[in-house]
Amino acid sequence: MKPQRTIIVGDVHGCARELDKLVGQLDIDPHRDRVLFIGDLINKGPDSRGAFEIYRQLRAQSLLGNHEFALLKHVDGEWNWARNAKRLQKEFGHDFDELIATIRTWPGYIETEGLLAVHAGVRPDLPVAKTPMADLVSIRTWDGKGVDLQNPANPPWFDFYDDPQLVVFGHWAALEGVQRDNVIGLDTGCVYGKTLSALVLPEREIVCVKAKTAYCAIRKK
Numbered sequence: 001m002k003p004q005r006t007i008i009v010g011d012v013h014g015c016a017r018e019l020d021k022l023v024g025q026l027d028i029d030p031h032r033d034r035v036l037f038i039g040d041l042i043n044k045g046p047d048s049r050g051a052f053e054i055y056r057q058l059r060a061q062s063l064l065g066n067h068e069f070a071l072l073k074h075v076d077g078e079w080n081w082a083r084n085a086k087r088l089q090k091e092f093g094h095d096f097d098e099l100i101a102t103i104r105t106w107p108g109y110i111e112t113e114g115l116l117a118v119h120a121g122v123r124p125d126l127p128v129a130k131t132p133m134a135d136l137v138s139i140r141t142w143d144g145k146g147v148d149l150q151n152p153a154n155p156p157w158f159d160f161y162d163d164p165q166l167v168v169f170g171h172w173a174a175l176e177g178v179q180r181d182n183v184i185g186l187d188t189g190c191v192y193g194k195t196l197s198a199l200v201l202p203e204r205e206i207v208c209v210k211a212k213t214a215y216c217a218i219r220k221k
């Protein structure tokens with residue numbers, strides 16, 4: 001019997017076709033492999049429902065991404081994210097309630113066996129357990145104070161991360177992946193026409209599938 005793998009999949013953003021290809025390429029077996037999505041499984045791309053269906057078939061886990069976070073905030077009446085929420089509601093139809101119930105269970109991070117997985121990153125000034133969900137799903141850069149976590153003029157948060165524990169994150173497609181000894185970035189911009197990436201552990205192998213097309217334009221940054 002093959003040993004169990006942990007497979008962490010980068011930001012899918014509704015690219016179900018590419019996800020399906022990745023599952024085939026890795027020969028993922030839900031009874032043998034542990035699959036974890038880094039968040040932002042849905043929205044932006046062409047087939048969020050298909051991506052969610054594959055997540056279910058794989059009996060996978062997922063972290064909360066900023067897109068699922070925004071959807072929950074909208075449903076709870078705290079944010080106005082109506083345009084995306086309406087589109088997703090239409091796409092999921094009578095499965096929309098199940099989508100909401102499921103993403104409510106997704107954690108902001110998972111820490112296990114020398115590995116920390118989080119959608120966007122960790123603040124250098126706070127333990128991950130004390131970091132607000134809004135920051136875990138959105139941080140890109142560090143300003144030394146924790147006031148502006150997005151300013152592209154500041155260095156990335158992982159420049160301040162010196163713990164030997166491996167951090168795996170997604171969210172920042174413009175970087176097209178990060179590979180350091182203790183930091184791996186898995187958002188390689190599939191929805192923007194680049195690639196969908198997965199990290200296979202314990203081998204630390206990165207497997208990519210090329211996007212069929214650019215489903216939306218990349219933001220400058």
Ligand SMILES: [Mn+2]
Pocket residue numbers: 011040065066067119137170171172
């Ligand atoms: Mn994101």
